[in-house]
Amino acid sequence: MxxxxxxxxxxxxxxxxxxxxxxxxxxxxxxxxxxxxxxxxxVDNKIRTKELAEELGIAIPETYGIVSNPHDMSRIASMVGERDSFVIKPARGSGGKGILVISGKEDGLFIKPSGTRLTLEEVKHHISNILAGLFSLGGRRDVALIEYRVLSxxxxxxxxxxxxxxxxxxxxxxxxxxxxxxxxxxxxxxxxxxxxxxxxxxxxxxxxxxxxxxxxxxxxxxxxxxxxxxxxxxxxxxxxxxxxxxxxxxxxxxxxxxxxxxxxxxxxxxxxxxxxxxxxxxxxxxxxxxxxxxxxxxxxxxxxxxxxxxxxxxxxxxxxxxxxxxxxxxxxx
Missing domain, CATH: 3.30.470.20 (ATP-grasp fold, B domain)
Structure with a gap:
């Protein structure tokens, strides 16, 4: 005010x-x-929100995978598969914090919309920060969603x-x-x-x-x-x-x-x-x-x-x- x-x-x-x-x-x-x-x-838990939306037939982005602990890191490549683009976001994030948008892949690197290139290890590091609660409400430990990137x-x-x-x-x-x-x-x-x-x-x-x-x-x-x-x-x-x-x-x-x-x-x-x-x-x-x-x-x-x-x-x-x-x-x- x-x-x-x-x-x-x-x-x-x-x-x-x-x-x-x-x-x-x-x-x-x-x-x-x-x-x-x-x-x-x-609503504070995006996973729960998406489950409710599916029950009511509300259209939502497809979830490719959920990373809930460090052991899941080894499965990131299989979650993404051959897809060139996807979004990683904290389940309990707010204000757009912690959202990583990948718009393409080239030579084993992940490309952001800005053109910045990330290695798989850098992507994993970002997910580790999500799990640690760096972007979540109240700093609580969190999980990461990997989902469909909306092509607007x-x-x-x-x-x-x-x-x-x-x-x-x-x-x-x-x-x-x-x-x-x-x-x-x-x-x-x-x-x-x-x-x-x-x-x-x-x-x-x-x-x-x-x-x-x-x-x-x-x-x-x-x-x-x-x-x-x-x-x-x-x-x-x-x-x-x-x-x-x-x-x-x-x-x-x-x-x-x-x-x-x-x-x-x-x-x-x-x-x-x-x-x-x-x-x-x-x-x-x-x-x-x-x-x-x-x-x-x-x-x-x-x-x-x-x-x-x-x-x-x-x-x-x-x-x-x-x-x-x-x-x-x-x-x-």
Whole structure:
């Protein structure tokens, strides 16, 4: 909250008027009352999340193998097989930490999207760090997943530098309330983490079109490296993406959550991750405070607890469609 105040010269009263949700409000009003602690492991453990998704028929990246102890290191080559590309990630990682993307193999070396080449021993060393808990929540010992590398839709790779962009949907009681696309830059090294220099691109829930973009919190209209427009892009298979997000609410039982989706060029939308504590930068990407979306969802959920997925999506499309100049509310003066 304070970072935004200093950056945009807003008083606390002005931020409240805009409906900006800070960490304390998010935790006290939305996370703690709606996300029972006993359900956290369903999303904090990516293996468990993928198992639940498979049970409900949600499309996810194929798992090639799981490395749970040092003895499994000898099986990495057989897990990967003849595949040229794959992703290694910690089961309990957060914020994109510890994810290693391999886009090709040549002369016995593994190639990252940036062109950096790694030996098998360097890949094993990275996995050892995952097992040691270097990237996990609370530093707990972890396991590593080796899974399918999403080959992103060309519409989206055209606006992302050497990395597949993902889409974050913030949900409340099964209602999509805000969405953004996270696109990689040269600075973010192909990753979609905004804190590492990636772009946040707001998306209109009603249409699935990009409406606003930020880089380091400042509005931009073109990609800083690719020099391509970021606004007005139609996200493919939009209704399916929203349906996946609503299904993830049903799957986990969490009231407040973030759902991450990637769009594969052949397989379509794939659920990548679910987060019980989604970050708040999505407000900057959309130029709208979350409270303006959460409060109507709270009221709707109280009246229609058993509403269908289609009805929830229809409500969000109708009530959270972009209303300018609302989407410019957080622009710097």
């Amino acid at each position: 304070n970072r935004w105040w200093h950056r945009f010269f807003r008083t606390p009263g002005e931020l409240r008027e805009m409906g900006v949700v800070g960490i304390n409000m998010r935790n006290a009003r939305f996370v703690l009352p709606n996300n029972p602690r006993r359900l956290y492991d369903l 839709s060309k519409v989206l790779t055209d606006i992302s530098f050497q990395g597949a962009p993902d889409i974050r949907i913030v949900m409340f009681q099964g209602y999509p309330v805000m969405v953004m696309l996270r696109a990689a830059t040269r600075e973010s090294d192909g990753r979609s983490n905004l804190h590492q220099g990636a772009l946040g691109v707001g998306i209109d829930i009603a249409t699935g079109k990009t409406i606003r973009a930020i880089h380091h919190g400042k509005p931009v209209t073109v990609h800083p490296d690719l020099k391509v427009p970021l606004i007005g892009i139609q996200i493919p298979e939009w209704d399916k993406i929203l349906d996946i997000a609503v299904t993830c609410h049903e799957m986990t039982g969490l009231g407040y959550l973030g759902v991450d989706v990637m769009i594969d060029d052949e397989k379509g939308p794939l659920m990548i991750e679910v987060n019980a504590r989604p970050g708040l930068a999505i407000q900057m990407a959309n130029g709208v405070g979350l409270l303006k979306r959460l409060e109507p969802a709270v009221e709707r959920a109280a009246k229609y607890k058993a509403e269908s997925r289609a009805a929830k999506i229809a409500f969000s499309k109708k009530n959270f469609a972009v209303k300018f100049p609302e989407a410019d509310a957080l622009n710097p003066p």
